[in-house]
Amino acid sequence: MSWAGPEDIYLSTSLASYLDRKILVLLRDGRKLxxxxxxxxxxxxxxxxxACERVIVDEKYCDIPLGLYVIRGENVVLIGEMDTERxxxxxxxxxxxxxEIKRAQKVESEAxxxxxxxxxxxxxxDFD
Amino acid sequence: MVLRGFRRFRLFFSYFKxxxxxxxxxxxxxxxxxxxxxxxxxxxxxxxxxxxxxxxQDKYPHMLSVRNCFIRGSVVRYVQLPxxxxxxxxxxxxxxxxxRGG
Numbered sequence: 001m002s003w004a005g006p007e008d009i010y011l012s013t014s015l016a017s018y019l020d021r022k023i024l025v026l027l028r029d030g031r032k033l034x035x036x037x038x039x040x041x042x043x044x045x046x047x048x049x050x051a052c053e054r055v056i057v058d059e060k061y062c063d064i065p066l067g068l069y070v071i072r073g074e075n076v077v078l079i080g081e082m083d084t085e086r087x088x089x090x091x092x093x094x095x096x097x098x099x100e101i102k103r104a105q106k107v108e109s110e111a112x113x114x115x116x117x118x119x120x121x122x123x124x125x126d127f128d
Numbered sequence: 129m130v131l132r133g134f135r136r137f138r139l140f141f142s143y144f145k146x147x148x149x150x151x152x153x154x155x156x157x158x159x160x161x162x163x164x165x166x167x168x169x170x171x172x173x174x175x176x177x178x179x180x181x182x183x184x185q186d187k188y189p190h191m192l193s194v195r196n197c198f199i200r201g202s203v204v205r206y207v208q209l210p211x212x213x214x215x216x217x218x219x220x221x222x223x224x225x226x227x228r229g230g
Contacts, residue, residue, distance in 0.1 A: 076200050076203075086193040087192060
């Protein structure tokens with residue numbers, strides 16, 4: 001087993017290899033941002049140029065443009081390098097407008113809220 | 129400058145450095161699980177994986193074109209290792225030594 005030497009203090013998993021590439025950033029709140037990585041630091045703060053949010057509801061998706069974004073590292077779950085030679089999404093997915101995806105999101109959140117309420121009611125009745 | 133807190137937990141950092149090149153599956157706190165080759169690790173236990181594929185790909189269509197990724201250490205729940213990729217006795221000894229302060 002190799003022990004950390006003094007030089008390892010500076011050892012880091014660098015995001016430098018992703019600079020100027022198209023990346024996908026997953027955030028803690030579940031959002032998916034895409035854009036070109038222009039800058040980063042040791043906290044995984046990142047600057048994304050040409051950023052957009054990819055909203056996916058079932059088979060529908062929409063890319064909402066955001067512009068130049070600075071992301072605070074503590075919100076970052078994952079930064080993935082998107083391979084431009086591969087399909088970004090499965091072929092069955094349908095691209096829709098922003099209004100339509102927002103409507104679909106609302107339907108989905110209302111449905112999951114209803115499921116949550118029903119579950120709470122069941123738990124209250126304390127079925128064994 | 130290494131903070132005292134980090135000095136105490138260098139064991140796993142060193143351990144993961146020895147695992148570089150192995151296939152691992154990282155399970156995140158948001159339940160996403162990714163399998164890939166361990167490319168690098170740092171003192172925060174941030175992980176870089178190569179040749180990645182997502183477990184349960186259908187649930188995460190947005191990850192389809194991602195083949196390399198950086199995972200922030202703070203969001204990792206588990207790192208699943210190959211059972212024969214671990215020398216448990218060596219790790220056991222190292223943990224005892226680290227606990228003793230040596």
